[in-house]
Amino acid sequence: MKSKIKIASPAGSATLSPEQVIEIHNLKIGFGDVPVLRDLSVQLFEKENLVILGKSGSGKSVLIKCIVRLLNPDSGTINVLGENVNKLNDRDLAKLRMKIGFLFQSGALYDSMTIKENLEFPLKRIKKNLSQKEMDEKIAETLENVGLSDTLNKMPSELSGGMRKRASLARTIVVDPMIMLYDEPTTGLDPVTSDEISSLINDVQKKYDTSSIIITHDIECARATADRMIMLKDGEVYLEGSLDEFEKSPDELIQSFFKPKKK
Amino acid sequence: MKSIGPVRKKIPKLPDVKKRAIKLSENVIKKTQKANRFFLAVGEINLFFWYTVKASFSRDFEFKEFLRQCYLVGNKTLPLITITGVVIGLVLTIQARPVLAEFGAVSLLPGMVALSIIREMGPVVTALICAGKIGSGMGAELGSMKVTEQIDAMEVSSTNPIRFLVVPRVMAATLMIPILVLYADALGILGSWAGANIKGEVNFVLFISQAFSAVGFMDLFPAVIKTFFFGAAIGFIGCYKGFTAGRGTESVGKAANESVVVASLLVILIDLVAVQITDMLL
Numbered sequence: 036m037k038s039k040i041k042i043a044s045p046a047g048s049a050t051l052s053p054e055q056v057i058e059i060h061n062l063k064i065g066f067g068d069v070p071v072l073r074d075l076s077v078q079l080f081e082k083e084n085l086v087i088l089g090k091s092g093s094g095k096s097v098l099i100k101c102i103v104r105l106l107n108p109d110s111g112t113i114n115v116l117g118e119n120v121n122k123l124n125d126r127d128l129a130k131l132r133m134k135i136g137f138l139f140q141s142g143a144l145y146d147s148m149t150i151k152e153n154l155e156f157p158l159k160r161i162k163k164n165l166s167q168k169e170m171d172e173k174i175a176e177t178l179e180n181v182g183l184s185d186t187l188n189k190m191p192s193e194l195s196g197g198m199r200k201r202a203s204l205a206r207t208i209v210v211d212p213m214i215m216l217y218d219e220p221t222t223g224l225d226p227v228t229s230d231e232i233s234s235l236i237n238d239v240q241k242k243y244d245t246s247s248i249i250i251t252h253d254i255e256c257a258r259a260t261a262d263r264m265i266m267l268k269d270g271e272v273y274l275e276g277s278l279d280e281f282e283k284s285p286d287e288l289i290q291s292f293f294k295p296k297k298k
Numbered sequence: 299m300k301s302i303g304p305v306r307k308k309i310p311k312l313p314d315v316k317k318r319a320i321k322l323s324e325n326v327i328k329k330t331q332k333a334n335r336f337f338l339a340v341g342e343i344n345l346f347f348w349y350t351v352k353a354s355f356s357r358d359f360e361f362k363e364f365l366r367q368c369y370l371v372g373n374k375t376l377p378l379i380t381i382t383g384v385v386i387g388l389v390l391t392i393q394a395r396p397v398l399a400e401f402g403a404v405s406l407l408p409g410m411v412a413l414s415i416i417r418e419m420g421p422v423v424t425a426l427i428c429a430g431k432i433g434s435g436m437g438a439e440l441g442s443m444k445v446t447e448q449i450d451a452m453e454v455s456s457t458n459p460i461r462f463l464v465v466p467r468v469m470a471a472t473l474m475i476p477i478l479v480l481y482a483d484a485l486g487i488l489g490s491w492a493g494a495n496i497k498g499e500v501n502f503v504l505f506i507s508q509a510f511s512a513v514g515f516m517d518l519f520p521a522v523i524k525t526f527f528f529g530a531a532i533g534f535i536g537c538y539k540g541f542t543a544g545r546g547t548e549s550v551g552k553a554a555n556e557s558v559v560v561a562s563l564l565v566i567l568i569d570l571v572a573v574q575i576t577d578m579l580l
């Protein structure tokens with residue numbers, strides 16, 4: 036059995052602000068008798084892109100769902116922007132969620148609404164003081180940022196997979212979140228579109244000054260976006276370090292992700 | 299040769315006793331789990347009901363979504379209700395006429411048909427059709443929203459999904475089903491006049507005035523009141539089943555199916571209670 040390797044200091048921390056935006060301590064969650072996350076501790080620092088790698092079923096998506104309290108952990112604490120997520124009442128939780136953007140694996144665009152209405156939906160509820168004209172301008176600008184200016188009045192069903200992901204990203208960033216959580220942003224996309232999404236993630240981070248957690252098992256996306264990386268295995272942190280440390284790791288599991296497959 | 303001795307009762311060997319004890323304890327555990335699941339489901343539905351009631355009185359009522367749902371509920375079922383309403387009146391008249399004619403009481407036909415349509419047939423048949431059409435639609439729509447993480451996306455963007463998705467749907471069903479029932483009643487009486495016209499000409503004004511002279515306030519009022527409960531039950535069950543659908547695509551079909559079954563059953567039970575209460579009041 037392989038021993039766990041842990042590298043304590045985050046790589047690139049010299050260029051990052053030391054301020055933590057998310058701090059997770061001893062997080063445990065299971066479904067029925069099956070434990071999913073066991074004693075997990077993770078930090079996200081300001082303006083960094085943290086990539087969380089891991090095989091399917093390692094608990095990556097469960098982790099970010101716990102951060103926005105879509106799932107309630109069995110034990111452990113999650114502090115987001117100084118607030119203990121599990122102790123917030125509904126109103127405070129809603130306020131905190133306004134500062135967090137969540138890009139779902141499936142995109143999760145509202146089927147019955149046009150792209151414009153999809154973007155208008157969170158905007159109307161979060162930025163209540165905007166006039167209709169300001170809202171329209173904000174929507175047009177955001178769609179332009181993700182390269183979807185001409186889809187304003189289209190329905191989600193009329194868009195391709197990549198366009199839907201971008202529209203979903205636009206819906207997430209239109210409310211200017213401080214933290215972005217990406218749940219497998221490139222899954223199901225071709226390599227060219229995956230690259231486009233990866234560059235969009237970097238653009239969003241630069242333009243909106245966000246701190247991001249990117250859940251993925253797409254190594255190209257991880258290479259393009261990571262400031263720091265964490266590998267999860269069986270609900271525990273298996274390795275934490277920089278991209279370089281991951282690439283050079285002799286560990287078999289790590290190499291199975293990074294080394295090109297023999298044909 | 300075998301000797302015949304006293305009959306002895308067979309005592310189970312020790313391993314047999316152990317096996318039986320294990321089987322018994324397994325049965326007890328299974329029964330307890332079933333009871334647990336039942337009480338959990340009861341708790342869940344009560345909690346969902348409480349959240350819906352709470353969200354109904356919130357300040358940010360989604361009026362635009364409520365109007366959209368009213369339009370959808372009415373528009374989806376109108377053609378079906380139109381056909382059913384006319385056919386109920388027609389069938390009731392065609393079947394009742396020969397019996398009444400036997401007793402020389404054909405003149406009672408308009409009143410009898412109007413009473414049975416307004417008090418029972420109109421509300422129950424319309425509600426059952428709506429349970430099939432609207433209940434399954436709501437269950438499937440919300441179920442697929444759940445599967446594709448749209449409900450989660452709504453929650454994450456600081457919108458209470460019960461306030462946006464459930465309250466407008468339940469309210470639209472509660473308001474629209476009584477209107478649809480009244481529409482079906484009117485068409486039923488019209489269908490009855492058409493049925494009466496098959497065997498000889500019947501004056502429309504005379505038919506209608508005879509029909510309404512038999513109907514009193516206490517016939518119409520409880521019948522309309524119970525339809526509000528039918529509507530609320532159909533909307534609530536459709537939304538609840540959709541909202542609590544599982545994660546796989548097959549759960550969408552299951553949610554739609556269960557919505558129809560449970561809502562139809564509830565309509566019949568509410569009708570039973572309503573009839574008992576009306577009977578006590580009259």
